[in-house]
Amino acid sequence: MYEFRMPKLGADMDQGKVVAWRKRPGDPVTKGEIIVDVETDKAAVEVESFTQGVLDQVLVQPGEKVPVGTVLATLRIAEDAEVAPAAAIPARSAQPLAAVAASPAARRRASELSLDLATIHGSGPGGRIQLEDLERQPSPVHTETPAPPPAVPSPPPPAEDATQRMRQAIAATMSRSKREIPHYYLSHTLDLGPAALWLAQTNAVRPLEARLLLGALLLKATALALREVPELNGFWEAGAFRPSARIHLGVAVSLRHGGLIAPALQDADQASLEELNRRMTDLVTRARTGGLRSSELTDATLTVTSLGDRGVEAVYGVIHPPQVALVGLGKVVERPWVVQGRLEPRLVATATLAADHRASDGHRGGLLLTAMDRLLQAPELL
Amino acid sequence: MTREELRALLLQILGHVAPEADLSQWPDDLPLREELDLDSVDFYGFILALHKHLGVTVPEADYARLGTLAGCLAYLEPKAAGASSTGPSPVA
Numbered sequence: 001m002y003e004f005r006m007p008k009l010g011a012d013m014d015q016g017k018v019v020a021w022r023k024r025p026g027d028p029v030t031k032g033e034i035i036v037d038v039e040t041d042k043a044a045v046e047v048e049s050f051t052q053g054v055l056d057q058v059l060v061q062p063g064e065k066v067p068v069g070t071v072l073a074t075l076r077i078a079e080d081a082e083v084a085p086a087a088a089i090p091a092r093s094a095q096p097l098a099a100v101a102a103s104p105a106a107r108r109r110a111s112e113l114s115l116d117l118a119t120i121h122g123s124g125p126g127g128r129i130q131l132e133d134l135e136r137q138p139s140p141v142h143t144e145t146p147a148p149p150p151a152v153p154s155p156p157p158p159a160e161d162a163t164q165r166m167r168q169a170i171a172a173t174m175s176r177s178k179r180e181i182p183h184y185y186l187s188h189t190l191d192l193g194p195a196a197l198w199l200a201q202t203n204a205v206r207p208l209e210a211r212l213l214l215g216a217l218l219l220k221a222t223a224l225a226l227r228e229v230p231e232l233n234g235f236w237e238a239g240a241f242r243p244s245a246r247i248h249l250g251v252a253v254s255l256r257h258g259g260l261i262a263p264a265l266q267d268a269d270q271a272s273l274e275e276l277n278r279r280m281t282d283l284v285t286r287a288r289t290g291g292l293r294s295s296e297l298t299d300a301t302l303t304v305t306s307l308g309d310r311g312v313e314a315v316y317g318v319i320h321p322p323q324v325a326l327v328g329l330g331k332v333v334e335r336p337w338v339v340q341g342r343l344e345p346r347l348v349a350t351a352t353l354a355a356d357h358r359a360s361d362g363h364r365g366g367l368l369l370t371a372m373d374r375l376l377q378a379p380e381l382l
Numbered sequence: 383m384t385r386e387e388l389r390a391l392l393l394q395i396l397g398h399v400a401p402e403a404d405l406s407q408w409p410d411d412l413p414l415r416e417e418l419d420l421d422s423v424d425f426y427g428f429i430l431a432l433h434k435h436l437g438v439t440v441p442e443a444d445y446a447r448l449g450t451l452a453g454c455l456a457y458l459e460p461k462a463a464g465a466s467s468t469g470p471s472p473v474a
Contacts, residue, residue, distance in 0.1 A: 204443070209430070280423075
C-alpha cells in the first residue's frame, strides 16, 4: 500500500488545504496524473501522483488543512496483493464526479459558493472554467418545492488574510535564506544589440502566435550557460552541495495581488527557443490565474528573477533555499557603447548573480554571467 | 464597429489581463503598461486578444503606438472597420 502524502510545494510551505479530489476510491491513477487540488498560502496547485496505482482510501477531505507529510490517501500499487475484483470495489454514487475542467481557484470558489461546476460555462481553453466564469453567475435559483437546505458556504477568506499568508510565507523563506546562506553578488552588463536585432527581424516574419519574447532568449542563455558552471545548479542540503543532473529554471513571477511565486521550467536547456517561449508564457499565465502543477513548484535548480519590465536596471536578489544561486535581470536600456573604437548607442541590460559562497566562489560565479553574455551574441544559435 | 464599441472591447480585454484594476473611468491618455502593471507576457496576451477579437495583427514595430487608450483607438479604429459591430464573443 502506497501512502500519498501532502507534498512540500516550496521551501516555505508548512501546510496545505485539500480543495478537491480528482479521483475516487477505485479509480486507477497513473504517475504524473493530477490526483488532487491543494491550496497553499501562495497558490492553488494541481498535485500530480508520484506513483501508478489504484486509489484506495481518501483520508483527508476537501476543506481540511493539514501539515506537509500528512497521509492524504492510500493507493494500491502493483506490488500489493492482487487487486480485488471489480465487484468488490464500492459502487460509485449516482452523482457523477465533477470531471469538469476547471482551474483550482475556480474549484475553491465554487465550493465556497456551493455552485455545481457542471452548470457553469467555462470560457477558458477547451471550455475550462476559470474564476471569472463563477463571478458572472447569477445566484442559484430557489425552486418552489422544498429542497434539502444547501450546505452553508464558508465565507470566502478576506483578501487581507490571503495576502497576509502569502507575505508570511515569503517572509519565512527570505529570512531563512539570509540567515543561512552566505550570499555573494556579481553583476555584468549584457550586450543585447545582436539579440534585439535578431529578435526584431525574426518576429517581423513570424506568425503572431509564434512571436518570441526577449525573456525566452535570456532564459535559454541562462540555461545553456549553467551547463558550463554546474556548481551553481543544484542544492545545498545536509552540509553539502548536491549538483543536479538536469536544469530546471525557476521563473520568479510577481502575482497581481502582491506576492511572488517561482515555478520551474523543466529541462530548460533542452527545449528549443520556440518551445521555451511557449512554456514560459503558459507558466507565467498559470502562475497568475491558477493551475500550477506540484512538480513545477518543487523542481527548480536555479531561479531567475526579472524586474526589467518594472523599470529597475538591476536586481540583487535573495536565493531560494535549498538552491545555491539566483540570476537577476534588469531593464533593457539604451546606453553609449564602444564598438571597435567608435561610440554608438547600444541596447544593454544588467545581469546579476547572487550565489551561495559555500557552494561556489566568485571566479566560478562570474563565468556564468560572462557565458550568458557570450551566448547572447549569437542569438540564432540559442 | 463604432469608436465606443471598440473602446468598450478594449477595456474588456484589459480587464481580463488586469482583473483587479478599476477601468470604469479610465482616462484615455493614461499610460496603460505602467498604470496596469503589464509586463511583456501580459502585453503579448493583449496583442493576441486584439487579433482574436478584431482580426488585427499588430507588428512589434507598432507596439509603442498602443501606449494609451487614445493611442489604441487611433491605431485600431481604421483597422477594425471590418470587424463585426454586433459585439464580440465573450472575452476568454
